[in-house]
Amino acid sequence: MNVIVRKSKIPDSLPDFFIWHGKVEKFLKTLEKTFPNEKIFDLVISSPPYNIGKEYETVITQEEYIEWQKHVIKRFLPFVKNTGAICWQVGSHVENNVLTPLDSLFIPVFQENNLKLRNRIIWHFGHGLHETKRLSGRYEVLLWYTKTNKYIFNLDDIRIPQKYPGKRAYKGPKKGEYSGNYRGKNPTDVLVIPNVNSNHSEKTIHPCQFPIGLVEFCIEAFTNPGATIFDPFMGVGSAGAASALFNRKFIGCELKKDYIDIAIKRINLANTNDLKYRPWKKPLYDPKQSQLSKKPSSFK
Ligand SMILES: C[S@@+](CC[C@H](N)C(=O)[O-])C[C@H]1O[C@@H](n2cnc3c(N)ncnc32)[C@H](O)[C@@H]1O
Numbered sequence: 098m099n100v101i102v103r104k105s106k107i108p109d110s111l112p113d114f115f116i117w118h119g120k121v122e123k124f125l126k127t128l129e130k131t132f133p134n135e136k137i138f139d140l141v142i143s144s145p146p147y148n149i150g151k152e153y154e155t156v157i158t159q160e161e162y163i164e165w166q167k168h169v170i171k172r173f174l175p176f177v178k179n180t181g182a183i184c185w186q187v188g189s190h191v192e193n194n195v196l197t198p199l200d201s202l203f204i205p206v207f208q209e210n211n212l213k214l215r216n217r218i219i220w221h222f223g224h225g226l227h228e229t230k231r232l233s234g235r236y237e238v239l240l241w242y243t244k245t246n247k248y249i250f251n252l253d254d255i256r257i258p259q260k261y262p263g264k265r266a267y268k269g270p271k272k273g274e275y276s277g278n279y280r281g282k283n284p285t286d287v288l289v290i291p292n293v294n295s296n297h298s299e300k301t302i303h304p305c306q307f308p309i310g311l312v313e314f315c316i317e318a319f320t321n322p323g324a325t326i327f328d329p330f331m332g333v334g335s336a337g338a339a340s341a342l343f344n345r346k347f348i349g350c351e352l353k354k355d356y357i358d359i360a361i362k363r364i365n366l367a368n369t370n371d372l373k374y375r376p377w378k379k380p381l382y383d384p385k386q387s388q389l390s391k392k393p394s395s396f397k
Contacts, residue, residue, distance in 0.1 A: 334360025
């Protein structure tokens, strides 16, 4: 399956894997002209730039930043299907050790647009900076919104093993029967998935990739096979790779050619099932297995 890349015109028939090389703002304007009034996206999933001075962004004021993001969100929403979802993954701004959680800025924007917040998912990971003036941050947030009350939630596809599958009801009409769901339990709104640090098998040159497993979770839970996934700020195409792995279509926008080239490679590898990635359900590495976990005898 070919990944089609364009800088200006959108093909009259949307390819299964399409990348816009340029600003998402221009893509959405072109989409408005090419497919006016069409509902295209089943899931919009993105980790937008955080406005913290990464190599791909120029820092602007917080007001300018949120106005810009508001503009992008307002423009893609008409293309989201009525059964569709939006997953917005954000961290925090930190200035002089003062924290602004970005979801606190985005929630009013989504509310203004009448979207329905279903979960504020905590994505917990084990690695990061060791702070000395405040607690070290070990989570970011993924806001899951739906456009209407008629939405997709494939709970059975994301169940995880129960703690006590052998537990039985001890009273009532079901006394003696297994009390849990034999298919597993609800995974809850806390996901523990390693972040893409330098040792991660998915690591590329991009400084802020999100793990494919995080997208895998959202795709499985909130869309059905054949769905179209859109990432307005796709970076190296982690959402595109996840779409290919799980039989979904993908549209992404990105400014940097280097990232697009990597995204194409990852999507192609995913399409032939040759991409190395870490599934979200894979058990975490137990650090006690490592020699490094032994406390040196010289430590008091
Ligand atoms: C946080 S990164 C996303 C990384 C992505 N989730 C991944 O796993 O690779 C945000 C990306 O948005 C891109 N970007 C910034 N402004 C953009 C714009 N106006 N239109 C499209 N992409 C943009 C940046 O180049 C950057 O790669």
